Amino acid sequence: MSDLPFLQLKPNAKGRVLLGHPWVFGNELTELAGSEFDGEVLECRDRRGKRLGVGIYNSQSQIAWRRLDGGPAPLNERYLRHAAQAALTRREALGSRSTYRRLIWSEADGMPGVVVDQFGDTLVMQVQTLAFERWKDVLADILIELTGAREVIHRDDASIRRFEGLPHEVRTRSGRDWEPRWATIDGFDYWLDLMSGQKTGFYLDQREQHARVAAWVAELARRGGGKPRVLDAFCNQGAFALQAARAGAGEVLGLDSAGDAIAQARLNAERNDVADTCRFAEANVFDWFSANRSEKWDVIVLDPPPFAKSKKALDGAMRGYKELNLRALQSLNAGGLLATYTCSHHMQDAELRQVVAGAAADARRRVHIVEYCHQPADHPVLVTMPESEYLRGYVLRVD
Incomplete structure (x- = not known):
């Protein structure tokens, strides 16, 4: 054992840390260390005193301890x-x-x-x-x-x-x-605009999917002999829309509720010489689907913000995701494609499959998965930490 101060799990604690998860919540500990240790490196031990590792501590956070890699070296x-x-x-x-x-x-x-x-x-x-x-x-x-x-x-x-x-x-x-x-x-x-744009300024985690959807648009254009109509819902800066336009779409509509995102998407379309194909509108996507039920599309992209920001919000989020996917499925032409994503780590594979299956059943459409989607390799997933995997989705063919 080292001479570091230590935290200890309660006798009845069944925290995920015992299975390799890097977090310990405050309510899993026999007692919290004093606030003078906030921001410091402390040991954590199981109820028998076995060392579980060293990690950073903060008594103000629900996640009181977060494991660091390696041995007992301090954070330096x-x-x-x-x-x-x-x-x-x-x-x-x-x-x-x-x-x-x-x-x-x-x-x-x-x-x-x-x-x-x-x-x-x-x-x-x-x-x-x-x-x-x-x-x-x-x-x-x-x-x-x-x-x-x-x-x-x-x-x-x-x-x-x-x-x-x-x-x-x-x-x-x-x-x-x-x-x-x-x-x-x-x-x-x-x-x-990296100092004031959303998140860190651009959604780098969807770069691979931008290209994959564009490839499917090009394939539809080749096989169908026409120019697909594409709807990019929650378009942000318009990356899906821009790539779809260049891949051979005949018409692309991007929707987002943020006016600054729409303004930027239009600017990007002009810069990339696809403004004749792409148009953008500020809109609530749910309301837009309700008001435009007769609109039919060959490709629809659903890339919404995280509806489930906490585990307690998951049930309501699943209803929202299902309704959104239902409206999209109802708006697709036969043989069309739906690229649907979730960026909430609370929405695991089983929940997303349940949402999509329920939407397909309610829409009375025959739906096949043609591609599984997930975050790229530069967003690595720690196998003992489900929260590190947050982006998943499907490309679906709708008959």
Whole structure:
């Protein structure tokens, strides 16, 4: 045993940490350590005193302890450098050499509560744990050194930070504002506003799916001899729409409830010379389907925000996902395709299959799965942590 202060599981605790999960909740412990240990590294032991590992502690959070990788070493510059280098090596080993990628994915990369996305020579970092908050400037310097990036934007404006007692802020490493600019991602130009755009500025986790849907649009155009009509629901900056237009769609409509996203999507369409094919409208997608029941499409993309932001919200979220998929299935031409996604980690494979099956039954459509979809390799999934896998979906053929 080390000389570190330690936490201990209750005698009757059956926490997932015993099966390798990296979290321990406060109500699973015999007692909390004092607040003077918030943000520090503590041991955790099972009810018999067996060491479960070392991790970061915060008495203010429901997740009181989060395991760190490796042995009893403290959280310091050496740990950060090792974890950052391992994350880069992990991605390169899987073939991810793009400069537009996720570099750090929280517990899956040994840095609980840290997310870092790379946009060319700029890194966007989000920190959601007190321990790593204290080390984020050191981590920024290490990542600059390892990647050759020129700037780090700290996007610490997520509401979840309040659960760790952390303030909101947005700033750059250099202290200078990062001016919005054009960036080329997968052959398309996008106007990026990394200091105030949604999340870290662009949904890098859907890049593979943008290309896959475009490939299906091209296949429909080839086999059908016509130009498919495509609906991109919850379109955000219009990436699905742009790629579908270039792949041979005859008409693409993008819908989003955020006016700034629609304005940006239109700008992107003009920049990429597909404005004649793509049009965009600010709309509530549920209401739009209700008001446009006669509209028929050859391809529909459903990429909504997470409806289930907590486990308690799952039942209501499943009803919402089912209704959304039902309306889409009712709006597809025979032989059409539905690409449907969920980005809530509470919606596991079984729940998503249940939602899609229920929608197909209610729509009285014969539906086949033609492709399973999930997050890309630069968003690694920790097999003992279901929460690290959050993006899943299907491409469905509808008869």
